[in-house]
Amino acid sequence: MKSVNKLTSAEAEKELDRLAKEIARHDRAYHGEDAPDISDADYDALRRRNADIEERFPLLVRADSPSHRVGAKASAKFAKIMHRKPMLSLDNAFSDEDVAEFLGRVRRFLGLKEEDEVAVTAEPKIDGLSASLRYENGVLVQGATRGDGQEGEDIAANLRTISDIPLRLKGKPPAVLEVRGEVYMTHKAFAALNKRQEKDGKPTYANPRNSAAGSVRQLDPSITASRALNFFAYAWGDISELPAKTHNGMLEKFESYGLPVNQLTQRCESLEQILKFYRGIESRRAKLGYDIDGVVYKVDRLDLQERLGFVSRSPRWATAHKFLAELAETVLEDIEIQVGRTGKLAPVARLKPVTVGGVVVSNASLHNEDEIVRKDVRIGDSVVIQRAGDVIPQILRVIPEKRPKSAKPYKFPDTCPICGSHAVREVDEKTGKVDVDRRCTGGLICDAQTVERLKYFVARDGFDIEGLGGTMIELFHDKGLLKEPADIFALTDKPEKVSKVLAEHRVALSEARRAAEGKDPVKKAGKEIDREDKVVENLMAAIEKRRTIGLDRLINALGIRHVGETTARLLARRYLTLDSVLKGMTADDALEELQHIEGIGGVVAEAIHDFFDEPHNVKALGRLLDWLTVTDMAAPAQSSPVSGKTVVFTGTLEKMTRQEAKARAESLGAKVSGAVSAKTDIVVAGPGAGSKLKEAQKHGVEVMDEDAWLKLIS
Numbered sequence: 001m002k003s004v005n006k007l008t009s010a011e012a013e014k015e016l017d018r019l020a021k022e023i024a025r026h027d028r029a030y031h032g033e034d035a036p037d038i039s040d041a042d043y044d045a046l047r048r049r050n051a052d053i054e055e056r057f058p059l060l061v062r063a064d065s066p067s068h069r070v071g072a073k074a075s076a077k078f079a080k081i082m083h084r085k086p087m088l089s090l091d092n093a094f095s096d097e098d099v100a101e102f103l104g105r106v107r108r109f110l111g112l113k114e115e116d117e118v119a120v121t122a123e124p125k126i127d128g129l130s131a132s133l134r135y136e137n138g139v140l141v142q143g144a145t146r147g148d149g150q151e152g153e154d155i156a157a158n159l160r161t162i163s164d165i166p167l168r169l170k171g172k173p174p175a176v177l178e179v180r181g182e183v184y185m186t187h188k189a190f191a192a193l194n195k196r197q198e199k200d201g202k203p204t205y206a207n208p209r210n211s212a213a214g215s216v217r218q219l220d221p222s223i224t225a226s227r228a229l230n231f232f233a234y235a236w237g238d239i240s241e242l243p244a245k246t247h248n249g250m251l252e253k254f255e256s257y258g259l260p261v262n263q264l265t266q267r268c269e270s271l272e273q274i275l276k277f278y279r280g281i282e283s284r285r286a287k288l289g290y291d292i293d294g295v296v297y298k299v300d301r302l303d304l305q306e307r308l309g310f311v312s313r314s315p316r317w318a319t320a321h322k323f324l325a326e327l328a329e330t331v332l333e334d335i336e337i338q339v340g341r342t343g344k345l346a347p348v349a350r351l352k353p354v355t356v357g358g359v360v361v362s363n364a365s366l367h368n369e370d371e372i373v374r375k376d377v378r379i380g381d382s383v384v385i386q387r388a389g390d391v392i393p394q395i396l397r398v399i400p401e402k403r404p405k406s407a408k409p410y411k412f413p414d415t416c417p418i419c420g421s422h423a424v425r426e427v428d429e430k431t432g433k434v435d436v437d438r439r440c441t442g443g444l445i446c447d448a449q450t451v452e453r454l455k456y457f458v459a460r461d462g463f464d465i466e467g468l469g470g471t472m473i474e475l476f477h478d479k480g481l482l483k484e485p486a487d488i489f490a491l492t493d494k495p496e497k498v499s500k501v502l503a504e505h506r507v508a509l510s511e512a513r514r515a516a517e518g519k520d521p522v523k524k525a526g527k528e529i530d531r532e533d534k535v536v537e538n539l540m541a542a543i544e545k546r547r548t549i550g551l552d553r554l555i556n557a558l559g560i561r562h563v564g565e566t567t568a569r570l571l572a573r574r575y576l577t578l579d580s581v582l583k584g585m586t587a588d589d590a591l592e593e594l595q596h597i598e599g600i601g602g603v604v605a606e607a608i609h610d611f612f613d614e615p616h617n618v619k620a621l622g623r624l625l626d627w628l629t630v631t632d633m634a635a636p637a638q639s640s641p642v643s644g645k646t647v648v649f650t651g652t653l654e655k656m657t658r659q660e661a662k663a664r665a666e667s668l669g670a671k672v673s674g675a676v677s678a679k680t681d682i683v684v685a686g687p688g689a690g691s692k693l694k695e696a697q698k699h700g701v702e703v704m705d706e707d708a709w710l711k712l713i714s
């Protein structure tokens with residue numbers, strides 16, 4: 001197959017035509033409940049190629065392009081499994097200093113001294129996909145992907161085909177044991193698989209991780225069985241009793257149960273030992289035979305892990321020390337400014353395509369204006385780029401010796417390239433610091449911001465409207481059909497108009513193409529409209545389907561600055577219903593309330609507050625809500641004796657630091673406040689408590705000492 005970069009426009013058009021037909025055929029086979037005659041991975045590869053060609057030839061995107069439809073996604077066919085304990089991700093460390101800072105944070109949180117030892121277990125970070133295996137009385141009863149961390153997919157049938165995964169544990173495992181670990185493919189197996197794919201005329205995989213993921217998410221377990229996959233166990237979820245007191249001890253137990261554990265794992269007692277281990281692994285990396293992308297450090301003592309707890313989605317007791325990325329050299333052909341949803345002017349480097357670590361890279365991030373100045377990046381420069389895992393490639397530095405004489409310093413625009421408004425760098429009122437990003441001040445009049453907000457609204461983590469992709473949003477916006485989220489639902493009232501716009505767009509595209517090829521125009525709008533009918537019908541149905549939406553998704557889709565999926569979920573969990581969100585956000589103490597939600601910091605709280613403080617946003621939200629039924633968030637399953645209570649800590653705490661006390665209380669659903677009022681439920685008073693204790697007595701608030709508090713929450 002010719003690489004996308006080498007295709008001529010005519011070849012691209014032909015191939016897009018072929019791909020549209022072929023993918024549609026597979027979709028029909030799939031939805032028609034016939035046995036699909038193609039593996040998920042091969043199907044994904046077809047869609048990926050289609051998307052790659054479209055990205056290079058945007059003018060050739062067909063109205064019936066498969067990218068306008070979410071097709072036969074394999075995930076739709078796996079049953080969902082709610083994780084009893086969430087599957088977490090890890091915080092990253094990129095330098096020795098970051099690792100030292102991690103240990104410092106742990107010590108501070110636990111109130112330990114500089115010289116106190118914090119032992120960690122260090123283990124390679126396997127580059128595969130994580131899975132959760134549930135054993136009941138030693139028998140494998142369930143297997144799931146990570147999914148979004150809360151809910152994964154039932155892939156038990158596939159996991160059972162992996163010979164590393166025991167179907168029955170040895171020894172005396174806990175009655176309930178959820179083992180978490182990584183499914184991966186060795187370099188050898190990966191090479192053999194790609195060779196086989198090539199021989200069969202099937203698309204090859206980009207790297208071992210993709211091939212492991214593609215292999216595990218097959219609807220037909222016999223395909224998974226034909227792929228050589230491996231597994232390492234490194235953590236656990238639900239567990240009936242802990243058979244050890246340290247992480248290292250747990251891994252030893254795992255091993256005794258017959259679970260594969262990485263043999264390079266080592267207990268380290270100091271920063272020096274940790275860094276020595278890291279360098280050792282790094283130097284052996286190429287010879288391991290499987291991909292790793294760093295080293296994970298976990299506080300070894302489980303009682304300390306318990307005390308440290310979590311921030312948002314990552315544990316405070318672990319961090320991933322990442323390896324440096326792979327490098328390549330290429331030429332910077334242009335710098336393009338993209339305007340984002342929040343008005344940020346993002347410089348994007350257009351590169352002469354180059355392969356880095358098996359992936360073709362043609363764009364890289366240039367971050368911001370200062371970065372371009374600092375690195376003195378100029379159009380025409382030869383540059384070194386780096387790519388690390390899933391992260392967007394970066395420009396590391398320029399190669400001054402190769403600079404063309406004509407290359408001039410890059411001048412960052414001070415107006416928005418889309419709406420022409422001034423683009424400014426805000427100054428933080430509190431710190432006096434100038435923001436690194438230049439932002440378009442056009443706000444609601446800036447078309448780029450409007451379009452990006454709408455794209456974000458319909459994206460996967462938001463309303464996830466099938467078939468309504470970026471190109472269509474742009475088109476509908478250009479034609480005056482879309483300006484705000486409510487307009488998307490209003491489309492269902494005007495299918496004829498939608499159909500006409502799509503048909504005209506198609507005709508215009510093909511005319512432009514014919515003109516480019518020097519051919520005469522052909523008018524056949526009538527036929528095109530017929531063709532569009534099916535697309536429009538599907539689109540209307542897809543929009544209609546999303547008129548019922550979960551509270552967390554709705555909040556995420558609003559595109560509030562600094563609010564992503566995680567924060568949206570935190571908000572939804574805190575308020576549970578749309579009504580209470582709206583009430584809470586418009587109350588006088590909204591900002592204070594927000595700041596009390598664990599995982600939401602000051603900047604984020606302010607952004608949320610600002611959003612609801614802006615009458616235009618509230619009105620637009622109102623118009624949107626006219627179309628929607630918003631489903632409540634399920635209340636947290638576990639309740640604690642302090643959930644919903646407001647607690648104040650005062651005086652000296654002897655068994656934990658203030659930070660730990662606050663985090664513990666909040667993780668149990670309590671609100672921790674700094675001041676005592678009639679609304680306070682409990683005051684935990686240590687030695688030296690003064691005015692707050694008096695205040696509590698005045699209001700008749702329950703007062704207890706630290707021991708009583710610990711007993712209450714244990």
Ligand code: IVH
Pocket residue numbers: 088089090123124125126127128129130182234235296315318320
């Ligand atoms: S521990 C609560 N250990 O890295 C801790 N994760 O970036 C949960 N991973 O989702 C993870 N090797 O898929 C842990 N030795 C290791 C790992 C590892 C690979 C993956 C895992 C996780 C991701 C986080």
